[in-house]
Amino acid sequence: MSLINTIWWIIPLFITIFTGLLCPAMGTVLITHKRLLQVNLISHCVLPGLALAMALGVDPSIGGVISGLVGALAAEGLANKKNENYEAVMNTILAGSIGFGVLIIPLLGIRIDLEAVLFGDLLTANIGDLLRTLIAFSTFICLIIFSYNKIVHIGLDPEGAVASGIKVNNLNLALGVTTALVIVSSMSAIGVILVIALLSTPTLLGLHQAPSLLIAMTRSSIFGLAISLLGFVLAIIFNLSPGPLISVLCVASLICLPKNE
Secondary structure (H helix, E strand, O other), X not given: OXXXXXXXXXXXXXXXXXXXXXXHHHHHHHHHOOXXXXXXXXXXXXXXXXXXXXXXXXXXXXXXXXXXXXXXXXXXXXXXXXXXXXHHHHHHHHHHHHHHHHHHXXXXXXXXXXXXXXXXOHHHOOHHHHHHHHHHHHHHHXXXXXXXXXXXXXXXXXXXXXXXXXXXXXXXHHHHHHHHHHHHHOOOOOOOOOHHHHHHHHHHHHHOOOOOHHHHHHHHHHHHHXXXXXXXHHHHHHOOOHHHHHHHHHHHHXXXXXXXO
């Protein structure tokens, strides 16, 4: 019985640790590239893919990654960034995407715990959830190792990066795939909707006066890990849902955000 109890909490704990480290690091890159709105879009586009994958007997995470990425690319094609109504169009698309996902679930005759998908259900996480988190974590590490300088260059000067011969579109696609993996892997920990809090808040804290992207990512990950572990512990103590609790802690931690001088 003790072994079963140990396994029960050790898998959610590892997922919490890796998610707490991964999401803020990914968020740091996305904020410096001004791509956080696309993240929100991807998170809302994940649900239709999850539903279709389950109906076809495919791993739901594969469907979620594909639909999230396709939805984001399609939205980018429909909305012109130079248009003053760009954000309104993108927000309309993301709302429609999650609405579409909710509609097709009964049409496909499948059963999905929407609350767990949207807001997380960390305390029922299994080894499959941990493997998805490790895959997303490894993918992000590889991206940073092999493309760090290019990522920094694009974040600082996208036009200059193009002029210098960097294949910006290819790197943006790689970032999109990695982002979709991160969102899907975070599904059990905090949910595909609430994950935006863990991608954003620790990043804002970590970016303050950071001399380099690497240091900003490191700081953000430390903040994210602390918030995630605190949420995990409080969820167990008070028998609360970890995902919403972690997102609330993200909001509360904004009081630590330095004021603009």
